[in-house]
Amino acid sequence: MFTSLAKKWFVLPVSVLVVAVIAMAGCPGTTGGGEGLSGSFNIIGSNTVTPLSSVWAEEFMKVHSGVSIAVSGPGSGAGIAALINGTTDICQASRLIKQKEIEEAQANGVEPYEIQVATDALSVVVHPSNPVSELTIVQLSAIYINQITNWKEVGGGDEPIVVISRDTNSGTHVFFKENVVQMKGLPAEDKSLEYGSKVLFLPSTKGGVDEVAKNPNAIFYPGLGYVTGAVKPLAIKRTADTPGVLPSVETALDGSYPIARPLLFYTNGEPTGVIKAFIDYCLSTEGQAKVTEVGYVPLP
């Protein structure tokens, strides 16, 4: 009786264990093939860079079947934190690393190494039905600090503005704050300005674009790669006197679009081995062609 009872109680967990072991053994068993490159690494960071890294990773893994790459995009800040904490191999970022973060990394024995992989024109989008078609940086700043709260103050209808931003994990959040909200490089620059308390902070760029597509009064700032036909990008004027410039690959390349920014990879020290091979691919003509496909601006 004892033995039969024991059998019943142990057969299930043991069989589960066996299945799990077989399943796990199956994974690394697929290595080999390609050009002899193998290994696995992960890319964590910017939500903006994620669509690009994913395409690169897929293409790279197609050619080198022994390599496995995991891409995730919680935000640049999260990626840099992961680099500092040693939990990622490549950090993708849509803003420059801060001096404070470099110090924190060095204290942890991590030496951030910076590689620019593409450029992005940060677009400001509204609902297609919105009559407003251009804004100055100063107006944008006033909207994001909740000083301007109605579309009629910037030439639109008498409707309240629903201001949408990314959350603090996002490099776009920080880049937009420094360059637009605080008006970096303009006479009106004010480093004490912060996002207003009525601003909606959303956890993903896609979520923000979806909300603008549904909401006629919303405004949001996605990367160029996230702009779809369901939203309308605004022309941005550096000052009231300069002409409005629409975000595009051309205007970002010739420097006329005022809020363009680098998209970056950070590694711990100069990359080696399979990671170097991957980054070399990203920077190659073939890799840079993917940048245009995804909707960002390739390196010159």
Place this chain on the structure above:
Amino acid sequence: MLGQQVTVAIAEASPDKGLRRRWRIGEKFIEGWIFLSGLLAIVVLLGIIALLLKEGLPVFLYTPPWDFFLGTRWYPVSEPPTFGIMPFFVSTLWVTLVATAISVPVGVACAAYLAEVAPDKVRETVKPIIELLAGIPSVVMGFIGLMLLSPLVQSAFNLNTGLCGLSAGIMLSLMSLPIIVSVSEDALRAVPDEFRQASYALGATRWETIRHVCIPGALSGITAAVMLGVGRAIGETMTVLMVAGGALAVPVSPTEPMMPMTAAIASGIGNAVRGGLQYQALFAIGLILFILTLTVNVIADRVLERQRRKFAR
């Protein structure tokens, strides 16, 4: 208990002392195993409390506790950072309030129907289905809220955006509903049948019996169910992160976009460097959240215990 009975039965049936001793050893082993498992749960709990205290308390050296609780500005990535969690705390209260206001009446009514009115067959099919609702992943609920509910809420209340505390609260009410229905139904069914018979004998209708006999009889169990539902609503993260809108103002009405405490932790933790100020501040929020849900659960536990004693026979 069962083990002991079996041992006795075997001991009586078989004079084989070797077998008996083997049983004793086996039983000692199992007893020890269960003891260790129980101990492990307590150790893990104490570990979590210790970790929360260790990581969370140092932020109070930078921001005094009163500024932390009553401050209305949360700018963790600015120089210098400011940490005030009043907006998150009030948001959590609003969202929980909306969720409770919807799920309690609906949940208790549903439980009363299942326990008192529905035929056995209906109950046996409906109750598992409602309990299945508890198994829907919260990210799916968040997605439904984002895509289906928020446009509805926006047009129904004529709001600027449907991403607000109200939408989040409605989604949360759906998530705490299964707990409330399931536990209340058990409580109602625990009310002894003699009570109902006596009520009918006095000429009360079924509705009067439910209202004046069954529900008051099961009140402590229903209260516990409500507390458990509230605990679920306070602690839920993914749904509120996706649906509540995430604005940093102290919300004065549930129709405003807001960021409850759980969403604040989830949206900030990826960005926080281990041991940094923001990291500590987020752990301090976690500590407050832990105390809040612990209080609710302890109350629920007490009330449930009282219910059990009431009908113990």
